[in-house]
Amino acid sequence: MTLQTTAQVANHQEPTLERPAATQPSKPVLIRLEHLSKTYAEAGQARAVLDELNREFYTGEFVCLLGKSGSGKSTLLNLISGIDAPSSGDVTIYDGAQAVTITALSEHERTIFRRNHIGIVFQFFNLIPTLTVLENVTLPLELAGKHQQMRRHAVELLERVGLADRINTYPDKLSGGEQQRVAIARALAHDPLLVLADEPTGNLDDETGETVLKLLLELTRDAGKTLFMATHAPDVAEQADRVLHLVHGQLVNDQLSTAQG
Amino acid sequence: MSIQTTAPTSNRSQFSVKTLLRLAWRYAWRRPFQSLFFILGVAIGVAMIVAIDLANGSAERAFALGTETITGRATHQIVGGPSGLDEQIYTRLRRELGYRQSAPVVENYVIATTLDAQPMRLLGIDPFADQPFRSYLGEGDAAAGASATFLSDLMVRPNTVLLSQDVATRYHLQTGDQFPVRIGSRTANLEIVGLLAPSDDLSRRALQGLLITDISTAQEVLQQLHKLDRIDLIVSNDAAGRAALAKIATILPPGVRIEESAARSGAVNEMTAAFSLNLTALSLLALVVGMFLIYNTVTFSVVQRRPVLGSLRALGMTRREVYVLILAEAGLLGVIGTALGLALGVILGRGAVQLVTQTINDLFFVVSVREIDIPVFTLV
Numbered sequence: 001m002t003l004q005t006t007a008q009v010a011n012h013q014e015p016t017l018e019r020p021a022a023t024q025p026s027k028p029v030l031i032r033l034e035h036l037s038k039t040y041a042e043a044g045q046a047r048a049v050l051d052e053l054n055r056e057f058y059t060g061e062f063v064c065l066l067g068k069s070g071s072g073k074s075t076l077l078n079l080i081s082g083i084d085a086p087s088s089g090d091v092t093i094y095d096g097a098q099a100v101t102i103t104a105l106s107e108h109e110r111t112i113f114r115r116n117h118i119g120i121v122f123q124f125f126n127l128i129p130t131l132t133v134l135e136n137v138t139l140p141l142e143l144a145g146k147h148q149q150m151r152r153h154a155v156e157l158l159e160r161v162g163l164a165d166r167i168n169t170y171p172d173k174l175s176g177g178e179q180q181r182v183a184i185a186r187a188l189a190h191d192p193l194l195v196l197a198d199e200p201t202g203n204l205d206d207e208t209g210e211t212v213l214k215l216l217l218e219l220t221r222d223a224g225k226t227l228f229m230a231t232h233a234p235d236v237a238e239q240a241d242r243v244l245h246l247v248h249g250q251l252v253n254d255q256l257s258t259a260q261g
Numbered sequence: 262m263s264i265q266t267t268a269p270t271s272n273r274s275q276f277s278v279k280t281l282l283r284l285a286w287r288y289a290w291r292r293p294f295q296s297l298f299f300i301l302g303v304a305i306g307v308a309m310i311v312a313i314d315l316a317n318g319s320a321e322r323a324f325a326l327g328t329e330t331i332t333g334r335a336t337h338q339i340v341g342g343p344s345g346l347d348e349q350i351y352t353r354l355r356r357e358l359g360y361r362q363s364a365p366v367v368e369n370y371v372i373a374t375t376l377d378a379q380p381m382r383l384l385g386i387d388p389f390a391d392q393p394f395r396s397y398l399g400e401g402d403a404a405a406g407a408s409a410t411f412l413s414d415l416m417v418r419p420n421t422v423l424l425s426q427d428v429a430t431r432y433h434l435q436t437g438d439q440f441p442v443r444i445g446s447r448t449a450n451l452e453i454v455g456l457l458a459p460s461d462d463l464s465r466r467a468l469q470g471l472l473i474t475d476i477s478t479a480q481e482v483l484q485q486l487h488k489l490d491r492i493d494l495i496v497s498n499d500a501a502g503r504a505a506l507a508k509i510a511t512i513l514p515p516g517v518r519i520e521e522s523a524a525r526s527g528a529v530n531e532m533t534a535a536f537s538l539n540l541t542a543l544s545l546l547a548l549v550v551g552m553f554l555i556y557n558t559v560t561f562s563v564v565q566r567r568p569v570l571g572s573l574r575a576l577g578m579t580r581r582e583v584y585v586l587i588l589a590e591a592g593l594l595g596v597i598g599t600a601l602g603l604a605l606g607v608i609l610g611r612g613a614v615q616l617v618t619q620t621i622n623d624l625f626f627v628v629s630v631r632e633i634d635i636p637v638f639t640l641v
Contacts, residue, residue, distance in 0.1 A: 083575060108579055115577020126572035130287040142280045143577045186576075 027058035029094055030194060030226050031080060036089035036103075037249075038075050049075050051249035053089070057226060057242075062217065064240030065230045071246045073230035077196045079103070080228065081118050082110030093117065095193055115143045119187030119225075121216065123199035125179040127171040133158065133182050134167035140190040157185040161215060177208035184216050194226040201233060213239070281582065284573075285590040292562070296594055299558040303598025304605055306551020311606025313544035316613035317537045333395035335364075335493035337506065341517045345488040353512050354492065360509065362495040364390040367479040367488070371442040371449075371472070376432050383422075383442070383472045385479020388412050394493050411436075411455030416475045420482065422451045425468040426458035442472075442482075449482045494519070540617065559591055 036053040039046045049072040057063055067073045078084035080091055082102045090103045095117060102110055119140070127136050137154040141147070158164050161181040171179055180200060187195050200216060201209030217239060220227040229236065237243045245253045289296040339346065339354075351365045367385035372378055386395070415421050429435060439452045451472065459465050480486050494509070496502040506519060513519070563570070570583055578586075 081575070108581075111574070111577055111579045114575075118577075120575055122572070122575075126568070126575070128284075128569060128572060130284070130291045130569075135283075139280075140576055142277065147277075 030059045031057040032092040034090045039087040062227045062241045064237045067246035117193040119192040119195040121197040121200045123202040144190045197229040299594045300598040302554030304602035306548040307602025308605035309547030312609035315610030316617040337494040339492040385476040414454040421454040423455045423473040426456040
């Protein structure tokens with residue numbers, strides 16, 4: 001199966017695709033990478049950070065992406081989320097009956113897609129400092145136009161991350177672990193298709209990191225969401241359904257964990 | 262399964278203005294000093310523009326009002342050199358040519374030492390000849406009309422004047438009171454024989470810096486015996502009017518000429534035009550400084566918040582929404598700064614008008630501004 005370009009779509013009526021044959025029959029494909037490459041110009045020379053990646057990821061899967069600093073983990077997350085555009089290749093995200101090739105969308109459309117379907121957890125939390133804890137969690141709902149019972153839903157999520165009593169607190173009054181728990185609630189608030197986490201425990205001590213990781217896994221698994229996590233902590237990989245190493249722009253050691261159902 | 266390369270239709274921007282304004286307001290609120298500098302930048306720029314405009318405008322309007330009062334309905338004026346005109350010209354005008362639409366004027370500025378040492382224009386007129394020219398002595402205006410009693414006092418008794426009712430009230434003066442005036446190094450005592458209280462506001466304000474007296478009193482007080490400053494004329498704008506002007510010109514000695522009233526006040530306006538332009542340029546400079554402050558504050562707030570703006574973009578806020586957010590912030594603080602600047606400008610304007618008036622008095626001509634006008638146009 002091949003995906004069609006914008007021009008091809010325009011020339012055909014009702015183009016249809018079959019869902020790719022999954023290696024895991026029980027899990028439908030959520031993300032498909034096709035010949036995905038990203039090249040940066042450095043001192044007048046092109047450096048390929050991602051080189052012709054071809055992969056499929058499944059709904060409800062916890063994918064752990066390992067690699068050294070500068071190996072391209074964050075770049076891959078940025079391409080999947082539509083924050084950045086690839087040099088070549090495609091990223092397709094399957095939303096129920098629809099498949100959206102986000103690399104073919106405009107920057108504006110990618111942003112709209114991201115606000116509606118992707119939750120992101122950052123290494124440095126990236127909470128909005130001028131908004132309270134509750135407002136930070138309701139922000140993705142407001143961005144996505146999901147105003148109905150917005151507050152109740154956000155409070156429920158904050159209860160689950162153990163911060164229901166801090167809803168009116170500003171982020172600068174929270175510890176790193178608490179801020180990351182707010183960020184997790186924020187990433188899940190608008191019921192995204194997948195959650196991308198870029199070194200979510202990288203800025204926390206071991207104990208707090210473990211608690212945060214456990215919470216992130218618990219919430220994403222309960223919600224049936226796909227979690228795509230970039231990290232360079234090998235112990236996180238033990239809990240993942242699939243572990244990928246990003247080496248010299250290639251995804252290697254693709255392992256299917258026995259923990260996967 | 263369908264494949265699409267555009268965002269689903271339901272994914273249109275639904276981000277509410279309320280959320281955007283809240284983000285903007287919160288940032289301003291949580292960064293009080295930064296916001297304060299922004300507001301001050303706008304306020305100072307706006308205040309300077311408003312203050313200078315008000316001062317200029319008030320001085321110009323006061324001058325225009327004064328000119329209007331003195332010129333009255335005169336269309337032309339016979340004027341001479343610095344030493345004035347011989348009063349014989351007026352006599353010949355009326356007797357030889359029989360031209361009745363003319364009125365002699367002797368005027369100069371005196372300092373009313375006991376009335377806050379303000380400069381007042383001493384206007385010497387012939388009360389009978391003057392009636393067609395200036396309305397405040399007109400019989401038709403009951404409130405303003407000077408009674409026959411004080412008109413006769415004005416002509417018969419020396420050193421008598423008519424004063425505005427407003428000025429008299431402000432300085433607790435009444436008919437029969439005397440007050441000193443300074444003319445150069447000399448001092449003269451003037452007696453009030455009547456108070457003028459025109460019904461309309463414009464005339465009332467115009468009379469505030471004026472002392473009206475009989476022409477012979479003015480000649481004595483100003484030491485201009487047998488001299489006139491000018492002769493006002495009312496000439497119709499037709500062939501008959503032009504013929505009358507030509508006829509009048511034949512009796513004028515060398516150095517004496519006929520000028521249109523409008524041209525005369527226009528010439529005075531031109532004198533102050535450069536000064537007004539300078540002031541306006543300086544106020545614009547203040548605005549430029551204000552704009553520079555605003556530009557720097559906005560740039561600083563954007564640079565400082567790059568990580569936050571990046572987070573908002575990652576969360577799904579579009580470029581346009583981020584742009585609107587920054588504009589909303591600037592707009593919000595700009596509105597507050599402008600409102601503050603307008604109020605500050607009016608206060609500064611009250612001080613600036615004194616300075617501007619002083620400069621005009623020192624360099625160009627005497628103008629007395631007792632209050633400032635606040636035209637809506639300036640504020641807008």
